[in-house]
Amino acid sequence: xxxxxxxxHKAGRRGCSLEELKFKRRDHEKELRQARKDRQLVSKRLxxxxxxxxxxxxxxxxxxxxVELFLxxxxxxxxxxxxxxxLRKALRNPSTxxxxxxxxxxxxxxxGLLSGSNAQCRLEAVRCLHELSHSPHPSVGxxxxxxxxxxxxxxxxxxxxxxxLCLYTLGNLCPDSDAIVEKLLAQGLIPALANCIxxxxxxxxxxxxxxxxxxxxxxxxxxxxxxxPLVLASGLVxxxxxxxxxxxxxxxxxxxxxxxxxxxxxxxxVDNGALLVQGALSQCSALLVTLGGAVAEGTQQxxxxxxxxxxxxxxxxxxxxxxxxELEPQLRDARLLAxxxxxxxxFLQTQPALARESTWVLNNITADSSRFCSALLFLNLVPSLxxxxxxxxxxxxxxxxxxxxxxxKGSEYCIQLVKAxxxxxxxxxxxxxxxxxxxxxxxxxxMMLSSSPQVVVEFVKQSGQSLLEAIQYNSEGEMRxxxxxxxxxxxxxxxx
Amino acid sequence: MxxxxxxxxxxxxxxxxxxxxxxxxxxxxxWQCRRLEQPSGxxxxxxxxxxxxxxxxxxxxxxxxxxxxxxxxxxxxxxQDLSSSTADADNSPKLSVSAFGCHISGCNQVFSSxxxxxxxxxxxxxxxCCSCQRSLPSARLLDIHIQEWHDPLFTILxxxxxxxxxxxxxxxxxxxxxxxxxxxxxxxxKYPPDFRTKHMKIQQPTDRxxxxxxxxxxxxxxxxxxxxxxxxxxxxxESMEVPxxxxxxxxxxxGATSGPSEMNTEHPAGPPTVPHATDQQKPRYSYRVPSSVCxxxxxxxxxxxxxxxx
Numbered sequence: 001x002x003x004x005x006x007x008x009h010k011a012g013r014r015g016c017s018l019e020e021l022k023f024k025r026r027d028h029e030k031e032l033r034q035a036r037k038d039r040q041l042v043s044k045r046l047x048x049x050x051x052x053x054x055x056x057x058x059x060x061x062x063x064x065x066x067v068e069l070f071l072x073x074x075x076x077x078x079x080x081x082x083x084x085x086x087l088r089k090a091l092r093n094p095s096t097x098x099x100x101x102x103x104x105x106x107x108x109x110x111x112g113l114l115s116g117s118n119a120q121c122r123l124e125a126v127r128c129l130h131e132l133s134h135s136p137h138p139s140v141g142x143x144x145x146x147x148x149x150x151x152x153x154x155x156x157x158x159x160x161x162x163x164x165l166c167l168y169t170l171g172n173l174c175p176d177s178d179a180i181v182e183k184l185l186a187q188g189l190i191p192a193l194a195n196c197i198x199x200x201x202x203x204x205x206x207x208x209x210x211x212x213x214x215x216x217x218x219x220x221x222x223x224x225x226x227x228x229p230l231v232l233a234s235g236l237v238x239x240x241x242x243x244x245x246x247x248x249x250x251x252x253x254x255x256x257x258x259x260x261x262x263x264x265x266x267x268x269x270v271d272n273g274a275l276l277v278q279g280a281l282s283q284c285s286a287l288l289v290t291l292g293g294a295v296a297e298g299t300q301q302x303x304x305x306x307x308x309x310x311x312x313x314x315x316x317x318x319x320x321x322x323x324x325x326e327l328e329p330q331l332r333d334a335r336l337l338a339x340x341x342x343x344x345x346x347f348l349q350t351q352p353a354l355a356r357e358s359t360w361v362l363n364n365i366t367a368d369s370s371r372f373c374s375a376l377l378f379l380n381l382v383p384s385l386x387x388x389x390x391x392x393x394x395x396x397x398x399x400x401x402x403x404x405x406x407x408x409k410g411s412e413y414c415i416q417l418v419k420a421x422x423x424x425x426x427x428x429x430x431x432x433x434x435x436x437x438x439x440x441x442x443x444x445x446x447m448m449l450s451s452s453p454q455v456v457v458e459f460v461k462q463s464g465q466s467l468l469e470a471i472q473y474n475s476e477g478e479m480r481x482x483x484x485x486x487x488x489x490x491x492x493x494x495x496x
Numbered sequence: 497m498x499x500x501x502x503x504x505x506x507x508x509x510x511x512x513x514x515x516x517x518x519x520x521x522x523x524x525x526x527w528q529c530r531r532l533e534q535p536s537g538x539x540x541x542x543x544x545x546x547x548x549x550x551x552x553x554x555x556x557x558x559x560x561x562x563x564x565x566x567x568x569x570x571x572x573x574x575x576q577d578l579s580s581s582t583a584d585a586d587n588s589p590k591l592s593v594s595a596f597g598c599h600i601s602g603c604n605q606v607f608s609s610x611x612x613x614x615x616x617x618x619x620x621x622x623x624x625c626c627s628c629q630r631s632l633p634s635a636r637l638l639d640i641h642i643q644e645w646h647d648p649l650f651t652i653l654x655x656x657x658x659x660x661x662x663x664x665x666x667x668x669x670x671x672x673x674x675x676x677x678x679x680x681x682x683x684x685x686k687y688p689p690d691f692r693t694k695h696m697k698i699q700q701p702t703d704r705x706x707x708x709x710x711x712x713x714x715x716x717x718x719x720x721x722x723x724x725x726x727x728x729x730x731x732x733x734e735s736m737e738v739p740x741x742x743x744x745x746x747x748x749x750x751g752a753t754s755g756p757s758e759m760n761t762e763h764p765a766g767p768p769t770v771p772h773a774t775d776q777q778k779p780r781y782s783y784r785v786p787s788s789v790c791x792x793x794x795x796x797x798x799x800x801x802x803x804x805x806x
Contacts (some may be wrong), residue, residue, distance in 0.1 A: 025578050032569050039560065041568060043575035212575075260571065267559040289506070296498065296506040306574055309567040313557070320554035334512040338505035345498055352591045353566030360555060360563070367552040374519045379512075380501055392594040394563065405552040410523025431613045433597025433606050443550035451523075470617065475601035481547035 042175035042219070045168055045212060046134045049127070063099045066090060070103050073113075081120035084113065088124050091131035101132070101143040111147050126151075126165045133172035141176030148173070148180075149187055155196040160203040163196065167206070171213035174220060181220045185230070189217065194234045204250040207243055211257025214240075218261055224268035232271050237262075241283045244311075246290060252307045255287070259310035266314055272321045282330040284314045292339030295346050305351055308343060312357045319364035324372075334375045337362070341384045348391060359388070359398035366405040373406040373413060382406075382420035389425055392434060400429065400440040407447040414451035418458060422448065427462050435476055442471075442482035449490040456491060465491055636665060 035041045069090060072083040090096050100106050113125035129147050132140050151166040170189065173180050193210050200206040214236065217227055231237070240258040247254070262280060266272055288311050294300040319327065343358040366372050376382065388399045403422060406413050426448070429441040445464075448455050459465075468491070471483035505512065557563055596613040598605040600621050607613045623638040627646050640661055643650055653659050658670040660677040664685050671677040 025573070028576075028578055029569060029573065032572050033565065036560075036565060036568055041572060043572045045575055046577070264559065293506040293509075296503045303574070306571065309570065313564070313567070317556055320556040324554075328514075332511060332513055332515070334514045334517055335505055338502055338512075342498060342502055342506065345502075349591055351566070351570075353563075356563065357567065360557070364554040367554045370522045371514055371517070371519050375514055375517045377520070378517045379505055380499075384499055384502060390593050392592045396594060401552075404550050408550070408552050409520070412520040412523070416520070428596075428610050429594075431596045431599075431610055433595045437594060438599075440550070443548055446548050446550075470599045470621065473601050474599040478547070479599075485547055 042216075044134045044172040044175070047130060047165060047168055063096075066096045066099045067103060070100060070106060070109075074105075074109055081118065081124060084121055084124040084128065088127045088131060091128055094136055097132055097135040097140045098137055101140055107143055107146050111150060114147060115150050123162065123165075126154075126162060126169065130165050130169045130172075133169040138176065141173050142180060144169075144173060145180060145183060148184060152184075152187055152189060152192045155192045156199065160200060160206050163200060163203075163206050164209045167196070167209035167213045171209070171216040174213070174216040178221055181217065181227075184217075185227070189213075190227075190230050190234045190236070194236045194239070197236065197239045201239070201242075204247060204254050208254040208257050211240070211243070211254055211261055215257055215260045215264065218264035218268075223264065224270065228265055228268035228270045231261075231265060232274055237265070237275065237278050237280075241279060244283050244287045246287070246301075252301060252303060256307045256310070259284070259307060259314065263310040263313045263317075266317045266321075269321075272318060276318065276322070276327070276330065279330070281315065281318045281327060282332075284311050284318070285331060285333065285336050287311055288315065289333055289335045289339050292335070292342050296338075296342050305347065305354055309354060309357070312343075312354070312361050316357065316361040316364050319361065324365070324368040328369070328371065331365070331372075334372075334379060337365070337372065337376055337381055338379055340365075341381050344388060344395070345384060348388070348395075352391070352393060352395065355388075355391075356394045356398065359395055359402065363398055363401050363405065366402055370409050373409050376402075376406060377413065377416040377420070380420070382417060382422065386421060386425045389429055392437075396429070397434075397436050397440060400437065400444060404440065404444045404447065407444055407451075411451035414448050414455060417448065418455055423455070423458055423464070424462060427459075427464055427467060430464075430467050430471065435479065438471070438474075439476075439478050439482065442479065442486065445486060446482070446490070449486060460491065637663065 032041060066087075069083060069087040073080060073087055087100075091100070110125050110128055113121045114129065116122060116125075129144055129151070132144055135141065148170065151170055154166045155163055157163055170184065174184065193214055197207060197210045200210075214231070217223065218231065220227060240261055243254050243258040245255065246252060262275070262284070266275060266280070288308065291300065291304060291308055291311075295304065340358045340362045344355040344362075347354045347358070366376060382403070385399050385402060389396045403417065407417055422444075426441050426445055429437050430445075432438055432441075445459075449459060465487070468483045468487050471479050472487070474480055474483075593608075596607040596610060598607075598613065598616060598621070603620070605616055607616065623635055625638060625641055625646070627642070640663065644660070650659060654672070658672050660671040660674050662669045662671070662677060662680060662685075664681070667685070669680065671680060
């Protein structure tokens with residue numbers, strides 16, 4: 001069974017020092033970033049078996065040994081299952097994969113065992129296929145195609161463990177080629193997944209596996225056009241949504257997978273209306289609030305950001321898909337605002353990109369809603385937002401947008417913003433080197449100064465006027481123009 | 497860093513229904529109204545276009561958007577079994593803090609705090625002569641500078657009386673010539689013997705103050721010496737002056753004064769400009785900066801704080 005905390009066991013196993021591990025990870029991260037830029041970011045998952053950790057790890061010395069093992073399997077007999085098991089352990093070493101598939105009839109044999117009557121052989125055969133599906137060699141995946149109809153059949157089977165293996169195997173095969181995906185779709189992968197999640201709903205390990213496989217499918221090329229519509233029509237969505245909870249024993253993993261599926265579905269923009277009708281927004285935001293509570297108290301589980309991330313994206317993009325007033329029935333809980341603020345503050349140091357996405361969602365929820373702007377003020381969240389203004393790389397500009405959204409609503413809102421301490425904050429942001437920050441600050445300032453004479457007086461008291469005068473000397477026209485405008489129109493002119 | 501209130505909201509354990517929160521009234525005045533017409537008193541009135549463009553709007557992010565990059569990488573590291581809390585702590589992208597930067601064009605100073613910015617600005621940019629854009633470190637020196645450089649009466653008066661003030665605050669002495677003053681500064685106030693700065697002026701004043709160039713230079717370099725600007729701002733070293741590229745220099749004329757204000761409205765897209773100081777016609781009055789020029793409100797007086805009369 002694959003779980004987060006297994007990683008540590010793995011780290012200790014091969015004598016990898018922590019340093020080596022970190023180095024490996026950093027390197028790998030660079031590769032992933034490049035892959036993403038090339039639109040080729042794919043991953044596979046390998047289920048660790050319980051006995052894998054006990055074993056010292058079989059190292060195959062030569063291709064002859066693989067062939068030998070295979071021939072033993074081929075020859076049958078009572079020990080077939082054991083030979084197959086040995087072969088499967090050998091396949092943990094990726095260099096054996098090509099050797100095996102090049103053996104004549106190897107896949108035929110495996111498929112035969114997979115669909116045969118011997119339970120042990122079936123299990124070992126599927127494990128072999130699972131190892132092969134995880135292969136880094138691009139030709140191995142396609143070689144496994146003959147097995148897929150059988151794997152699909154087993155999705156409606158009763159054995160949770162077996163089903164889980166089939167699912168991850170199928171999920172691993174998806175990124176290998178478009179041809180595989182097309183075959184799988186034609187063979188009925190999506191209805192099979194829908195059926196599977198329904199009958200195996202009580203097994204959260206299987207649910208997680210379904211989520212994973214579906215997420216792989218939804219990341220395929222042209223998924224938006226070809227796959228998302230099929231998924232939306234399949235009845236999978238209500239099940240995905242029902243998984244969006246935190247199970248106290250099982251943890252976050254199934255929810256993580258399902259949330260990513262929803263994110264891909266929403267991004268495909270095929271039918272967000274249907275998703276909304278099925279309660280996607282309320283479900284995602286409710287879970288976010290639950291997670292927010294844990295984070296605020298400091299009791300969050302390890303890896304919680306893995307779930308927060310896709311949920312934020314679902315909510316953010318659903319919010320921007322419709323005018324907000326249409327969505328208000330699904331957004332009853334004002335704690336969502338507090339949650340988003342909390343995420344931004346708590347993850348600021350450890351995951352600044354997450355903090356940034358949180359502010360993005362806050363922008364989307366306040367952009368068009370006097371209700372949520374009022375709530376932001378009422379819950380006294382503005383001081384928290386102001387705390388974020390020093391932080392760049394997209395965070396402070398988004399926060400200024402949020403404050404601008406509030407100020408835009410009118411004088412009452414501006415007065416509350418002044419009470420919350422926005423003016424001194426603006427006097428600081430107006431001095432920043434970041435042009436976008438200064439320009440946005442001037443935009444917000446326009447609204448603030450236009451709201452009431454008292455605000456103007458306050459601003460001038462804080463030497464705001466000379467600040468604007470300094471900005472008139474800036475080399476950027478956008479800033480000069482705005483500063484000049486404010487000086488000429490909003491600040492009380494002295495007697496000539 | 498979390499305010500207790502924030503935690504309270506989330507700990508309360510029940511929905512805070514948005515409907516129970518009072519919604520503040522929305523002002524019907526829209527910001528588009530701010531694109532006002534000028535009061536019809538001015539000749540050649542045109543609509544002063546507001547340069548402001550902000551409008552609240554939701555932002556949709558596509559799956560491949562770069563904002564999503566870190567999150568995607570995090571996800572895939574997890575899938576590939578490479579995530580672990582210890583590795584995360586070291587590899588997490590570093591938070592970055594916005595720097596502050598001096599606005600004055602040509603001055604590219606960057607600061608890590610508002611205090612540094614303020615100190616810089618107050619030291620360098622507060623006392624700018626509008627005619628020649630020279631920056632003087634103190635109001636007093638600015639005054640002396642204006643008087644000696646840009647006041648046409650100055651030369652005339654020097655023929656009758658001692659006009660060159662000692663630069664040291666508190667020393668009331670005045671001298672007949674710039675050279676005498678310089679001597680005084682060196683002998684009595686221990687100025688460095690050679691404080692004629694090698695930094696050239698940005699431009700020569702077009703008026704007749706060439707005769708008092710000695711005095712002018714003395715004012716210049718004495719400012720450096722007297723105020724020890726070099727030591728206060730070693731990184732600025734060369735000059736306490738901030739040379740503004742002429743085309744960038746903006747001396748705004750606000751209100752309904754003639755000529756330049758119309759230029760403002762005619763060219764909304766570009767920086768408001770007035771004819772360059774050197775292009776200006778012979779002034780009708782002294783070059784002492786009138787209140788509506790340069791910094792818009794009381795100019796020099798504005799910098800010297802409250803209470804100064806016109």
